[in-house]
Amino acid sequence: MVKDEKPSNKIRSNYFGLTFNSPIILLSGCVGFGDEYTRVDGYSNSDVGGICLKGTTLDERLGNNAQRIYETSDGMINAIGLQNPGADYVIDNILPSLNFNETNFIANISGASVDEYVAIVKKFDNSNINALEINISCPNVKEGGVHFGNDYEMTSKIVSECRKNTKKPLIIKLSPNQSNIGMSAQKCIDAGADGLSVINTISAMSIDIKSRKPVLDNINGGLSGPAIKPIALLKVFEAYQISKKYNIPIIGQGGIINYKDAIEFILAGASLVGLGTAMFYDPLICPKINDELVKYIEFNEIKNIKDLIGNLN
Template identity: 55%
Template sequence: MAYSSDSVTPNLSIQFAGLHLQTPLVLLSGCVGFGEEYTRIEGWDNHDIGAVILKGTTLEPRMGNAPHRVYETPSGMLNAIGLQNPGARYVVDHILPQLPHKETQFWANANGTSPEEYAEVARIFDDSPVTAIEINISCPNVKEGGVHFGNNPVMAARVVEAMRPMTKKPLITKLSPNTADIAETARMVIEAGTDGLSVINTLVGMAVDIEQRSPVIANISGGLSGPAIKPVALWKIHQTRAVAAKHNIPILGQGGITSAKDAIEFAIVGSDAIGLGTGLFYDPLLCHKLLEEMRDYLRRHTMNSYSDLVGTLVTSAE
């Protein structure tokens, strides 16, 4: 689309899985609690964000893992919270009614230990004000000996198939970078009925206390997030983009975004929306800064909207 005038403000609103988001910025699950944490920060504005993804929620309440559960690493963070949450029914009945739904959208993040549990969580959230449900397929399947759903395309698809009949809300499947073939997983969950993809979830890592000669994280391993994983995230989005575009499925790109430059890179490789997580710990007021700098970039490159930038990567083969 040709740019018409220097006075025109580029449009940062987007369409994602049938939803209209006021900006492409989405706050990621686990980084803002159940959506209420950032309301206490002076200068915070919910109108800067397109959606908030609530903390990972299971069918029954969970206490989570023993401490230590979070550890800062060079250019990143390890976490193994263990899905501490009060259960889906409590979230719907007691937490969602308190959230500012007129200011931005809120999406659920569904977790389970079997396809049946995922399906029941979807049923509970279907009758609620959330506008979409993200599926965390990085959970272990207890019926299959603890194998993670996200590491097996067939099991990932089974989760989506189980949830699809239980809700009319958009389903957004969060893909694991730890799978052997992320594009194949994307293809199978799309065929199973997902409406969008979140790319990527955290990488698996660990840290060691050299004095105690023991793992820093009580769970031994944890999910690595932050700038350290950004190159991996960009590559996985690039790998996923072709199959997603073929089926007109949008991608929520995420993994180490802490600046407008990062966000623009993610858009260029194919992120229809931008997920912010660990970057919010670096700078709680990051969102407004990103939007202003992204508008400046679009002006300089004669683009009228964020969507004009998405998927514009030029390779030597082209």
């Protein structure tokens, strides 16, 4: 297929003072640093509303030892361990190579301490990145990550300190590995979050019965893909019960692979929908979902896709 042979229909929207070409956001860790799929014929970054870059720490990280990925029925478990070249490299060498006219780029920030989060936020605040996503929910690292997201006091502290140090839109990525995601959403909003990403991967493991060892060297990893969709939907619904009171948008994610999944997430309360694992199945999936979403709202005579958000009967 020739690039841009058939321009797809797209639904535009505005959140956090940014315009989104499409309600689709490509998720962190599944699309590298924004250029991963641009070499694929028929793929264009302009088919999506935003791209979350791979999780970035202050210093370069090599990530966990192999084996780091395992395919499960209807999903995958990963324990990459936040492999990335460090914030300065991303800002100095990667951001200048991205075409910001095509879509929004969102930095995904991880730290092992409040100070590390703040130091990275300050660096990106001085860059041309469109928004910041604060990951307090990575299940695959020994320090920080999901441990911070499951501790309300730490959540409040990280979000409020990040807020003090940036005027960019601040999106907090919540963990499903907690019993009260509504409380977590509340803490983030009280501390100044502009948006929520719901959900990160779900802690999981796999065992090789021949060697009787865990398949992943890290033992546990994060489960993603269609297997987690029903859990993700409930978490979005629960977070939305809080976020709707403050008009805080949610990027709903977890197992979305087609337009029907996307509509379900919007009905549960998502304003934007994230695609991660689906990109491994089909890198050309975004224009198809854009087309189907337009057909769905036209067929159902829905004036504005916003009318669907959280609009369950």
